[in-house]
Amino acid sequence: xxxxxxxxxxxxxxxxxxxxxxxxxxxxxxxxxxxxxxxxxxxxxxxxxxxxxxxxxxxxxxxxxxxxxxxxxxxxxxxxxxxxxxxxxxxxxxxxxxxxxxxxxxxxxxxxxxx
Amino acid sequence: xxxxxxxxxxxxxxxxxxxxxxxxxxxxxxxxxxxxxxxxxxxxxxxxxxxxxxxxxxxxxxxxxxxxxxxxxxxxxxxxxxxxxxxxxxxxxxxxxxxxxxxxxxxxxxxxxxx
Numbered sequence: 677x678x679x680x681x682x683x684x685x686x687x688x689x690x691x692x693x694x695x696x697x698x699x700x701x702x703x704x705x706x707x708x709x710x711x712x713x714x715x716x717x718x719x720x721x722x723x724x725x726x727x728x729x730x731x732x733x734x735x736x737x738x739x740x741x742x743x744x745x746x747x748x749x750x751x752x753x754x755x756x757x758x759x760x761x762x763x764x765x766x767x768x769x770x771x772x773x774x775x776x777x778x779x780x781x782x783x784x785x786x787x788x789x790x791x
Numbered sequence: 792x793x794x795x796x797x798x799x800x801x802x803x804x805x806x807x808x809x810x811x812x813x814x815x816x817x818x819x820x821x822x823x824x825x826x827x828x829x830x831x832x833x834x835x836x837x838x839x840x841x842x843x844x845x846x847x848x849x850x851x852x853x854x855x856x857x858x859x860x861x862x863x864x865x866x867x868x869x870x871x872x873x874x875x876x877x878x879x880x881x882x883x884x885x886x887x888x889x890x891x892x893x894x895x896x897x898x899x900x901x902x903x904x905x906x
Contacts, residue, residue: 719896
């Protein structure tokens, strides 16, 4: 069966520090991968998605970047965190080849607090 | 661009009663999919139910059912015999059958089941 792992679960970082959140999927090949952010009291905003290794699409201009160095690994990064980067970050996957039409499977999320 | 609107930020209902959560969406497309996701206090996103726009029959999953009104672009979720474990944020989401399968979410409804 497929599983998705996301870590860390909680992170407190000072302003100006770097960020690296990691997400991996097991039990499937060539998944579509997504990073969402959920701000307090708001819905989920799509940040990045990837349909293959090295293929990253950005949805909103921001202080963050994403990379996909391996087929089932998706990394969210920042060189210098801002206070506005605080939030709950969710990684998700769907099967390639229109598998997203069946919905996504989400990781357990990372709560990031920038202080 | 598609938009998803959930006009009820919060709702509460007594245990064992029935509750309906509202969702409307805006799209010019004819083929798409709609979802309801549940996010309990653990913040794990869980797929509750899925509706294909070309199917007239409303989807059901045990105590969860939808009222899909395509012409009105309305997609409400009905929870019957509500249980304490139904307490959660509920998100409505949309994905087009065309393009890159990006899920667009509403802002959510916080549902509290009162014992």
